[in-house]
Amino acid sequence: MAGNSEPLSPRAKLAVTAGRAAAAASRAVGRGSGSVIGGKVSLKLDPDLLGRLAAHLDVVLVSATNGKTTTTRLIAEALRAGGPVVSNALGANMPAGITSALAGGSDARFGVIEVDEKYLAGVAKDVTPKAIALLNLSRDQLDRAAETRMLAEKWREGLAGNKAMVIANCDDPLIAWAASSSPNVIWVAAGQAWKDDAWSCPSCGGVLQRPADDWFCGECGFRRPMPSWALSGDHVVDPHGSAWPIHLRLPGRANKANAATSAAVAAHFGVPPQVALERMYEVRAVAGRYDVVTFHERELRLLLAKNPAGWLETFSLIDRPPAPVVLSVNARGADGTDTSWLWDVDYTQLAGHPIFVLGDRKLDLAVRLEVAALDFRVCDNLDEAVRAAPPGRIEVIANYTAFQDLRRRVGN
Amino acid sequence: MSDNSLRLVWIYPDLLSTYGDQGNALVVERRARQRGLDVARVDVRSDQPVPTSGDIYLIGGGEDRPQRLAAERLRRDGGLNRAVSNGAIVFSVCAGYQILGHEFINDLGEKEPGLGLLDVVSTRGEAARCVGDVLADIDAPLRLPPLTGFENHQGVTHLGPTARPLARVRFGNGNGTGDGTEGAYNDTVFGTYMHGPVLARNPLIADLLLKLALDVNALPPADDRWYEALREERIAAATQPA
Ligand SMILES: [Zn+2]
Numbered sequence: 001m002a003g004n005s006e007p008l009s010p011r012a013k014l015a016v017t018a019g020r021a022a023a024a025a026s027r028a029v030g031r032g033s034g035s036v037i038g039g040k041v042s043l044k045l046d047p048d049l050l051g052r053l054a055a056h057l058d059v060v061l062v063s064a065t066n067g068k069t070t071t072t073r074l075i076a077e078a079l080r081a082g083g084p085v086v087s088n089a090l091g092a093n094m095p096a097g098i099t100s101a102l103a104g105g106s107d108a109r110f111g112v113i114e115v116d117e118k119y120l121a122g123v124a125k126d127v128t129p130k131a132i133a134l135l136n137l138s139r140d141q142l143d144r145a146a147e148t149r150m151l152a153e154k155w156r157e158g159l160a161g162n163k164a165m166v167i168a169n170c171d172d173p174l175i176a177w178a179a180s181s182s183p184n185v186i187w188v189a190a191g192q193a194w195k196d197d198a199w200s201c202p203s204c205g206g207v208l209q210r211p212a213d214d215w216f217c218g219e220c221g222f223r224r225p226m227p228s229w230a231l232s233g234d235h236v237v238d239p240h241g242s243a244w245p246i247h248l249r250l251p252g253r254a255n256k257a258n259a260a261t262s263a264a265v266a267a268h269f270g271v272p273p274q275v276a277l278e279r280m281y282e283v284r285a286v287a288g289r290y291d292v293v294t295f296h297e298r299e300l301r302l303l304l305a306k307n308p309a310g311w312l313e314t315f316s317l318i319d320r321p322p323a324p325v326v327l328s329v330n331a332r333g334a335d336g337t338d339t340s341w342l343w344d345v346d347y348t349q350l351a352g353h354p355i356f357v358l359g360d361r362k363l364d365l366a367v368r369l370e371v372a373a374l375d376f377r378v379c380d381n382l383d384e385a386v387r388a389a390p391p392g393r394i395e396v397i398a399n400y401t402a403f404q405d406l407r408r409r410v411g412n
Numbered sequence: 413m414s415d416n417s418l419r420l421v422w423i424y425p426d427l428l429s430t431y432g433d434q435g436n437a438l439v440v441e442r443r444a445r446q447r448g449l450d451v452a453r454v455d456v457r458s459d460q461p462v463p464t465s466g467d468i469y470l471i472g473g474g475e476d477r478p479q480r481l482a483a484e485r486l487r488r489d490g491g492l493n494r495a496v497s498n499g500a501i502v503f504s505v506c507a508g509y510q511i512l513g514h515e516f517i518n519d520l521g522e523k524e525p526g527l528g529l530l531d532v533v534s535t536r537g538e539a540a541r542c543v544g545d546v547l548a549d550i551d552a553p554l555r556l557p558p559l560t561g562f563e564n565h566q567g568v569t570h571l572g573p574t575a576r577p578l579a580r581v582r583f584g585n586g587n588g589t590g591d592g593t594e595g596a597y598n599d600t601v602f603g604t605y606m607h608g609p610v611l612a613r614n615p616l617i618a619d620l621l622l623k624l625a626l627d628v629n630a631l632p633p634a635d636d637r638w639y640e641a642l643r644e645e646r647i648a649a650a651t652q653p654a
Pocket residue numbers: 201202203204205206217218219220221222
């Protein structure tokens with residue numbers, strides 16, 4: 001995997017072709033984009049294919065609990081200033097999906113790759129990335145995923161000795177712990193509103209002290225690294241202290257944080273912050289997220305929130321009361337089947353909004369909102385909620401499969 | 413804090429709040445306020461002393477390392493044991509339940525002493541993790557409707573002679589011993605493996621804690637419409653697993 005311009009072996013070429021054929025067959029029978037099945041066929045024929053495909057590219061890996069799909073898009077847009085980019089833009093982020101995405105970009109200079117948290121250490125070994133962007137880690141899908149701190153530990157082991165430049169959020173203690181085993185880190189003060197997964201020192205188990213934006217462990221001395229990049233309000237501050245305005249079409253503080261990290265990544269590849277940030281303006285919606293659609297002659301904004309940290313960031317970006325809010329929660333396989341996380345979300349932040357509740361687990365939500373002393377209405381479906389909603393743009397917040405259901409219903 | 417407010421203490425949210433455990437505190441608080449009670453809720457971080465003057469103590473679930481840290485700090489502090497000897501009520505879930513017993517297996521694979529407030533001993537299960545909806549009949553003397561909960565644990569808890577099982581499972585695993593028991597209680601100390609959080613699905617257990625704390629036999633009725641609807645749905649889900 002060392003060479004830069006080594007051509008693909010006949011076996012690898014065959015694997016790519018077979019993967020494309022399988023993807024086309026999968027599309028033809030209406031089973032989605034086919035990228036995952038294509039990647040699986042390819043990987044079976046040539047297990048080293050991922051590394052071989054990546055050897056021709058400057059690879060950037062992006063991982064996090066929240067924001068990895070959006071950040072992958074932002075980095076891809078920024079790096080296009082420097083050359084063609086191949087990316088798994090639709091979020092197929094496990095090895096098969098990544099293989100399939102890379103197989104489609106033989107002329108590219110950059111590979112910008114979103115990686116599922118559980119696969120990061122492995123993919124980072126396989127593809128010899130030039131840069132790895134790490135945004136945040138928090139609780140997600142509790143009945144399936146490993147403990148959040150264990151994930152940070154796995155990243156830490158996987159990154160030790162990796163030659164990639166790690167661009168990491170110093171405001172998240174778990175990210176700081178995971179990244180600080182790497183010899184090359186660029187720290188970004190990207191913020192992290194959700195704090196409840198990192199009160200305990202990841203190094204020694206002591207209680208972290210968190211005055212204002214700082215954090216440190218009083219027992220072992222592990223502390224927030226000094227950032228060279230920072231998000232400051234609507235600006236990105238670069239290592240020279242210059243502040244660059246962020247103009248995004250994507251809403252919310254979390255996306256500004258994603259833009260700040262993306263600017264730092266782009267700069268590492270020689271794209272100046274101003275150019276990078278201008279290009280990020282082109283990103284409107286990411287796999288349907290943040291899309292504004294018309295449904296029953298009403299405007300709906302579709303927002304995905306998969307876990308407590310994601311809900312917290314989402315509440316901070318919605319229109320003010322009395323903007324109506326629709327909440328939809330499922331607990332199917334991809335969502336995690338344990339709904340107890342609903343109680344980690346501070347729904348009192350929705351006070352003053354007319355609230356409409358739907359989804360497979362609308363009754364869990366109803367009890368949650370009752371205990372938060374909020375007014376709400378339980379609905380059978382989106383149509384009923386939209387018809388009942390008072391005037392104004394409707395903010396629709398849903399977790400993973402509930403979001404897919406809603407997109408299908410509004411024809412998006 | 414006024415003298416006649418109900419003192420609700422949530423133990424170590426920094427370590428033991430992995431599965432929406434705050435929900436149990438929120439439900440007790442809400443149901444107390446709906447009955448016109450003042451509530452003073454204290455969230456105690458693991459570097460703070462546990463107050464001994466609380467009426468109801470809640471302790472939640474967590475992963476293996478935080479569970480060991482919590483047990484070490486609670487043993488060193490001693491406040492929870494003093495509170496119980498003063499008659500306080502304790503309701504514990506999952507990792508917290510194991511900590512209240514005599515011992516459990518910690519993240520290093522060693523036997524870790526608990527607080528000895530419940531006559532139970534916990535080990536690590538060899539079988540697959542228990543995940544799913546549970547339906548169980550609550551121990552008859554407590555006179556409560558069936559228990560509905562969601563379990564997500566690998567622990568196995570054996571009851572000693574002085575502990576009563578909180579419930580007997582109809583569907584699900586509970587204590588994981590194969591004898592059908594779920595949870596345990598001794599006098600005013602309760603433990604369960606159920607998430608949900610469990611008091612959101614079983615509001616009458618929250619009311620039981622309030623009645624014990626207030627030393628009354630009955631409480632004014634509360635509007636339980638949404639709790640009832642949720643219970644019906646989850647009980648059906650437990651009896652017809654996917
Ligand atoms: Zn420490």
